Amino acid sequence: MLGYVVRRIIATIPVMAVVALVVFSLLYIAPGDPAAIIAGDQASPADIERIRQNLGLDRPFIVRFGEWVWQILHGDLGSSIFTNLPVTTMMAQRVEPTLSLMVITLCLAIIVAVPMGVLAAWKAGTVIDRLIMAFAVFAFSVPVFVIGYLLAYVFALQLEWLPVQGYTPLSQGIWPWFQNLILPSLALGCVYIALIARITRAAMLEVLQQDYIRTARAKGVGQLSILFVHALKNASVPIVTVIGIGIALLIGGAVVTESVFAIPGLGRLTVDAILRHDYPVIQGIVLLFSFIYVLVNLAIDLVYTLLDPRIRY
Amino acid sequence: MHRRTLLKSVASVGALAVMRKFPAPAVAQGAAARTLRFVPQANLANFDPIWGTQYVVRNASALVWDTLYGFNDKLQPQRQMAESEELSSDGLTWTFRLRPGLKFQDGEPVLAKDAVASLARWAVRDPMGQMLIAIQEELTPIDDRTFKWVLKKPYPKMLVALGKNNTPVAFIMPERIAKTDPFKQISEYVGSGPMRFVKDEWVPGAKAVFEKVANYVPREEPSSWLAGGKRILVDRIEWVVIPDAATAAAALQSGEVDWWENPISDLVPVLRKNSNVLVDIADPLGNIGSFRMNHLYPPFNDVRARRAILQAMSQEDYMRAIVGDDTSLWKPLPGFFTPGTPLYTEEGGEILKGKRDLDAAKKLLAESGYSGEPVTCLVAQDQSITKAQGDVTADLLKRLGMTVDFAAIDWGTVGARRAQKTPPGQGGWQMFHTWHAGADCVSPAPYNAIRANGDKAWFGWPNIPQVETEIAAWFDAKDLEEEKAAIKRVNKAALDNVVYAPTGFFLSYQAWRKNISGVVKGPLPFFWGVAKTA
Numbered sequence: 001m002l003g004y005v006v007r008r009i010i011a012t013i014p015v016m017a018v019v020a021l022v023v024f025s026l027l028y029i030a031p032g033d034p035a036a037i038i039a040g041d042q043a044s045p046a047d048i049e050r051i052r053q054n055l056g057l058d059r060p061f062i063v064r065f066g067e068w069v070w071q072i073l074h075g076d077l078g079s080s081i082f083t084n085l086p087v088t089t090m091m092a093q094r095v096e097p098t099l100s101l102m103v104i105t106l107c108l109a110i111i112v113a114v115p116m117g118v119l120a121a122w123k124a125g126t127v128i129d130r131l132i133m134a135f136a137v138f139a140f141s142v143p144v145f146v147i148g149y150l151l152a153y154v155f156a157l158q159l160e161w162l163p164v165q166g167y168t169p170l171s172q173g174i175w176p177w178f179q180n181l182i183l184p185s186l187a188l189g190c191v192y193i194a195l196i197a198r199i200t201r202a203a204m205l206e207v208l209q210q211d212y213i214r215t216a217r218a219k220g221v222g223q224l225s226i227l228f229v230h231a232l233k234n235a236s237v238p239i240v241t242v243i244g245i246g247i248a249l250l251i252g253g254a255v256v257t258e259s260v261f262a263i264p265g266l267g268r269l270t271v272d273a274i275l276r277h278d279y280p281v282i283q284g285i286v287l288l289f290s291f292i293y294v295l296v297n298l299a300i301d302l303v304y305t306l307l308d309p310r311i312r313y
Numbered sequence: 314m315h316r317r318t319l320l321k322s323v324a325s326v327g328a329l330a331v332m333r334k335f336p337a338p339a340v341a342q343g344a345a346a347r348t349l350r351f352v353p354q355a356n357l358a359n360f361d362p363i364w365g366t367q368y369v370v371r372n373a374s375a376l377v378w379d380t381l382y383g384f385n386d387k388l389q390p391q392r393q394m395a396e397s398e399e400l401s402s403d404g405l406t407w408t409f410r411l412r413p414g415l416k417f418q419d420g421e422p423v424l425a426k427d428a429v430a431s432l433a434r435w436a437v438r439d440p441m442g443q444m445l446i447a448i449q450e451e452l453t454p455i456d457d458r459t460f461k462w463v464l465k466k467p468y469p470k471m472l473v474a475l476g477k478n479n480t481p482v483a484f485i486m487p488e489r490i491a492k493t494d495p496f497k498q499i500s501e502y503v504g505s506g507p508m509r510f511v512k513d514e515w516v517p518g519a520k521a522v523f524e525k526v527a528n529y530v531p532r533e534e535p536s537s538w539l540a541g542g543k544r545i546l547v548d549r550i551e552w553v554v555i556p557d558a559a560t561a562a563a564a565l566q567s568g569e570v571d572w573w574e575n576p577i578s579d580l581v582p583v584l585r586k587n588s589n590v591l592v593d594i595a596d597p598l599g600n601i602g603s604f605r606m607n608h609l610y611p612p613f614n615d616v617r618a619r620r621a622i623l624q625a626m627s628q629e630d631y632m633r634a635i636v637g638d639d640t641s642l643w644k645p646l647p648g649f650f651t652p653g654t655p656l657y658t659e660e661g662g663e664i665l666k667g668k669r670d671l672d673a674a675k676k677l678l679a680e681s682g683y684s685g686e687p688v689t690c691l692v693a694q695d696q697s698i699t700k701a702q703g704d705v706t707a708d709l710l711k712r713l714g715m716t717v718d719f720a721a722i723d724w725g726t727v728g729a730r731r732a733q734k735t736p737p738g739q740g741g742w743q744m745f746h747t748w749h750a751g752a753d754c755v756s757p758a759p760y761n762a763i764r765a766n767g768d769k770a771w772f773g774w775p776n777i778p779q780v781e782t783e784i785a786a787w788f789d790a791k792d793l794e795e796e797k798a799a800i801k802r803v804n805k806a807a808l809d810n811v812v813y814a815p816t817g818f819f820l821s822y823q824a825w826r827k828n829i830s831g832v833v834k835g836p837l838p839f840f841w842g843v844a845k846t847a
Contacts, residue, residue, distance in 0.1 A: 031722065031726040031729065031730065032722075032723060032725035032726040032728075032729055033725060033726075033728055033729030033732075034725065035729075036725065036728030036729045036732065037367075037724070037725050037728055038359070038364065038365045039365075039366065039728075040365065040366030040367050040480060041366075041747060041749075042366060042440070042479075042480065042753070042759075042761045042762075042771075043366065044761075044769070044771075045732045045772075047438065047496070048728075048732055050496040051364075051496050053496075054494065054496045054497050080517070082358040082359045082365070082517070083358060083359055083517045084359065084498045084500055085517070090517065093516050094516075149559060152560070152563055156563065156567065157563055157566065157567065160567070163567070163569060164560060164563040164564045164567050164569055165555060165560050165563070165564050165569060166553070166564075166569065259556050259557055260557050260560060261560065262519075262553070262554070262555040262556070262557065262560055262561075262564070264516050264518065264519030264520065268518055268519070268556070269518055271556075272356060272358070272517075272518040275695065275723065275724075275725070276358060276725065277725045278358075
């Protein structure tokens with residue numbers, strides 16, 4: 001097991017290398033010029049060229065790429081072209097809001113979606129099942145920003161229960177922190193709830209047909225115990241898989257959610273960096289997200305062994 | 314659902330919420346009355362007003378750095394850090410004296426050497442500064458409070474150059490910072506102005522914080538734009554970057570922010586319904602829309618093709634596309650200079666007035682030799698103003714029988730591509746759209762886009778000696794009457810030869826909560842004199 005983990009972690013190195021090369025190449029060939037944005041509308045072509053030279057953007061691809069890789073090998077992601085701040089500093093400023101948003105969304109989604117899916121499977125074919133599936137279709141289909149606006153409409157502006165926008169660091173208190181994250185988490189969590197609920201239902205439907213479930217019923221095991229102890233554990237491998245895959249959805253959704261609710265997280269940093277062609281920041285964020293995604297996949301593979309003793313590495 | 318409708322629907326509930334008189338969220342109640350929360354027009358992505366010349370950087374910098382002179386609301390330069398100035402009888406030597414007791418925010422005195430280094434850095438990046446460098450003999454300190462700028466020929470617009478609010482502004486920084494290469498960003502923010510930039514709290518893309526400077530000594534005169542006593546009436550100003558307009562509108566209505574620099578016109582009716590929010594014109598100098606043609610390549614290297622555009626274009630179409638149907642927000646502009654300012658003129662503007670003559674335009678176009686070749690039109694899709702203009706232009710060109718190569722790209726790419734002088738088929742272009750702040754178009758001094766000096770001109774590179782001759786006459790003008798006469802000739806020559814096609818003059822709004830007082834109209838948000846009650 002330990003050997004497997006070590007092998008998987010080592011395997012992330014070529015993955016990250018490929019990601020780094022692809023991202024750098026894409027940004028290199030992408031149109032647009034940060035020097036022109038910095039120089040402003042009134043700048044002369046000569047001014048733009050001077051700024052480009054000072055930023056080192058006029059150097060050949062291989063030189064820039066080599067320098068960037070060398071920096072990364074020394075633990076340095078470089079500095080933002082615009083803010084002059086280290087990319088690590090900029091990402092560190094943004095990690096807490098995004099992490100908070102994703103953790104709360106993840107918890108919310110699992111707490112809500114898994115029981116919903118179990119209930120839908122148990123009541124398959126009934127009105128309850130259809131209502132849950134209708135909700136799932138709705139939540140999966142409506143864009144995150146529309147849900148965000150609607151939530152803000154009801155809970156922030158009409159009822160005035162929650163703030164419209166912003167983020168309060170956890171260090172300033174749990175309630176202020178949580179208060180700012182409720183609406184964004186609900187907005188972001190909808191699609192995730194829908195996805196997990198549907199997969200849970202499908203997996204549970206299959207398991208509930210198994211002989212051992214019939215045996216458990218014959219032995220007089222209670223319904224809740226059958227659903228959540230006997231059936232859910234065996235249905236959980238695909239559920240855990242989709243939770244893991246859904247992390248990518250969360251990362252993508254965070255970009256929109258953070259913009260709608262003005263949360264200063266990594267998602268907004270990504271959008272800002274892309275719009276400005278701030279190459280070092282884009283490269284740093286993509287590397288970070290790729291690394292997280294690889295680790296999440298590893299964690300999910302390891303969780304399989306806990307859920308299903310037949311799986312061995 | 315149409316996006317604008319959705320935005321309106323979401324924002325409109327704010328009015329209902331306020332009418333219900335429910336208590337505001339804790340986050341709003343807890344805000345200190347001494348902290349002003351301001352939503353800027355854009356993200357403060359860098360903080361060097363010489364290196365990065367975006368308006369948002371200029372606006373933030375005006376809080377932190379002071380200037381020798383500042384434009385007042387009459388567009389006249391007024392002494393600010395300068396105590397006096399003296400011009401030699403031959404008009405070649407300017408001697409400036411600093412006010413006594415000026416200090417930087419680190420407590421060090423402001424000396425002549427600081428002003429000299431700051432002006433030297435500014436001059437490299439500023440068009441008027443570059444003119445000064447071209448005729449400069451020397452720029453040197455005389456003593457701690459006095460310095461001189463010796464020129465090879467008179468430059469009557471010296472105080473305009475030092476006091477103008479167009480980017481880059483001649484802010485005064487400590488010498489050690491001002492000695493930074495003008496094409497490299499500074500990393501230390503020691504100001505000479507009324508507020509300190511709190512670097513530790515700066516989260517680019519989200520927040521920028523400014524704190525009142527205790528030892529700043531404002532001038533005695535009342536403040537007027539960048540001039541006069543810059544008295545700060547709050548302890549702290551937080552710039553809260555809210556990229557989504559509907560969210561910003563909701564935040565203003567709920568009291569989470571106090572002042573929004575540029576609400577979009579779609580949301581203004583909603584904000585006006587809220588009894589706690591005031592809405593007014595932000596900048597009386599407004600903006601001028603621009604349809605820029607490449608003078609190097611066909612068809613627009615022929616003046617007849619450029620005139621065909623002026624003859625066919627409807628400025629009303631452009632203005633309605635940009636700001637909507639609120640006719641108080643825009644007006645046609647048969648010229649290049651900002652309406653309502655002393656040099657405004659419509660001389661030569663007949664071609665933009667009256668009924669549009671598509672047939673005559675088609676005839677002119679045919680005479681120019683155009684025969685259906687694709688015309689590359691760069692249209693930035695991420696800027697609502699350029700996108701709206703681009704859509705109108707594409708329609709106009711098609712109605713003129715032109716083949717449009719509509720390049721839908723982002724603003725950063727337009728910025729890079731418009732600098733290409735290569736032919737349109739090889740990465741170049743034939744037209745793009747932008748807009749100019751009215752404050753930049755009050756005279757030829759800060760107005761790069763009106764210049765027609767060929768290779769040295771702004772993108773499109775018009776080469777029209779007559780325009781340049783008249784601009785030179787304006788620079789040499791001795792009084793306002795001479796200036797006006799010169800500008801009339803500039804306007805006519807620029808329209809006759811179509812330096813670019815103005816698409817109209819338009820205004821924008823600002824909005825703030827009723828517990829905020831002292832907000833004035835101007836080309837940038839002025840925070841001095843702005844107070845907040847609980």
